[in-house]
Amino acid sequence: MGLISRLRFWATTNRIGPDIPLTHWMLHFPGLGRWLATRKLGGFGRDSVLRPFCYLVETRHIEIGERVVIRPNTMLMADSDARIVIGDDVLIGAGVHIYVNNHRFDRADMTIVDQGYFPSSDVVIEDDVWIGANAILLPGVRIGRHSVVAAGSVVTKSVDAHSVYAGVPAKKIKSI
Numbered sequence: 001m002g003l004i005s006r007l008r009f010w011a012t013t014n015r016i017g018p019d020i021p022l023t024h025w026m027l028h029f030p031g032l033g034r035w036l037a038t039r040k041l042g043g044f045g046r047d048s049v050l051r052p053f054c055y056l057v058e059t060r061h062i063e064i065g066e067r068v069v070i071r072p073n074t075m076l077m078a079d080s081d082a083r084i085v086i087g088d089d090v091l092i093g094a095g096v097h098i099y100v101n102n103h104r105f106d107r108a109d110m111t112i113v114d115q116g117y118f119p120s121s122d123v124v125i126e127d128d129v130w131i132g133a134n135a136i137l138l139p140g141v142r143i144g145r146h147s148v149v150a151a152g153s154v155v156t157k158s159v160d161a162h163s164v165y166a167g168v169p170a171k172k173i174k175s176i
Helices: 003-012 021-028 030-040
Strands: 055-057 062-064 075-077 084-086 097-099 123-125 163-166 171-175
Parallel strands (some): 055 075, 062 084
Antiparallel strands (some): 163 171
């Protein structure tokens, strides 16, 4: 791939991250990072920030509300069939991973790599939520308003509003 082709790809792809250097450097400068996010994402709220070294895939299907910070090493992996929607006043720790699809693995007669993916499902994080560092949110989950997902948890099912969830898989440990 020639330099001009590469630059064109970096400028037009629905992706943000260190692997897209033309745009990634903009995240080091708040004004340019905001300009990039409002241009590439499906929605990007007031006073929200993308920090350097975050990864966002299929950016047109990612909506971020107001006063949200996406910290370094966080991965938001949307696709053309499902969205990631993050409400207002959401705290997301470093290294959080959010996925809208997962590999198929149910056929023993085929290698996993050849089986494709299960159908994609939206991931929704409602307003006033804290997702702790290195948590993983799997396809189809909804995190209810004013809830906490503890650091390192793996969320496989939706989280009730006004609750704290922790563990692998994440389970409700208390109400707020």
